Amino acid sequence: MSSLNTVATLYAIPYGFGAAVSTRVSNELGAGNPQGACVAVFAMMFLAVAETTIVSATLFACRRVFGYTFNxxxxxxxxxxAMAPLVCLTVIMDSIQGVLSGVARGCGWQHIGAYVNVGAFYLCGIPIAAILAFWVQLRGKGLWIGIQAGAFVQAIMMAIITRSTNWDKQVKFLSLLPLEAFYLL
Incomplete structure (x- = not known):
């Protein structure tokens, strides 16, 4: 429970980054500025990597005393x-996927994000978690490792999608949509 509380609290930062990049990317694309959208993605990824490095390094360095905050x-x-390294990995994966999910929202790719989530977690993460927890007998650690495997696949897939985005074509596509379509995105 203490590890889940820690991760939930620390996710507030990348969640805010995701909301910020979503707004910035959508504004830049709507204004017809593909370079601005691209710069916003790179800037937010830089901030996310810096934040996750500081937070996970601090958490890992304090892992022997951190448990005393709970009991x-x-x-x-x-x-x-013992769970601290997995919590640090979770902080890293959550930060990366939080920003990349924000980029997807800003581009109107909610459907793509949904497919990536289904594929990453239901086809990869949950089976790995079940095998490690119940067959290999790692229990809680196995569940956590499996979910992190899903988060890793999700982050990689979203990074590939974001990296392969042609921002000029994205602006052109959005400019062709009627105004009513944006209420559906």
Whole structure:
């Protein structure tokens, strides 16, 4: 529970980055400025990488004492210490996928994001989690590793989609849509 609370709290930062890049990308594309949209993506990815480096390094460096913020029992503190590397990995994956999901929202690619989520988590993450948790007997760690495998696949797929985007064509496509279509995006 302590690891989940930590991840949920730390996700607020990349969630804000995702909202900011979504707004910025959609504004730039709507204004017919593909270079501005591209710069917004790179700037936000830079901020996300810097933030996740600082947060995960700090969390990893404090892993032996971090458990005491939740409980004084040695068993709980040891479990939090053992889970800290996975929590750091979660912070990294959440930050990257949070920004890339924001880019998808800003471009109006919600349907693509949904397909990526289904593929990454239901076809990859959950089966790996079930195998590691129940067949390999890693239990909670196995579940966490499997979900992180799904998050990794999601981040890679969204990065490929974002990287292969032709921003000029994206602006042209959006300029062809009638105004009513934007209410559907």
């Amino acid at each position: 004084n029992e040695k068993e709980v503190v040891d479990y939090v210490t």
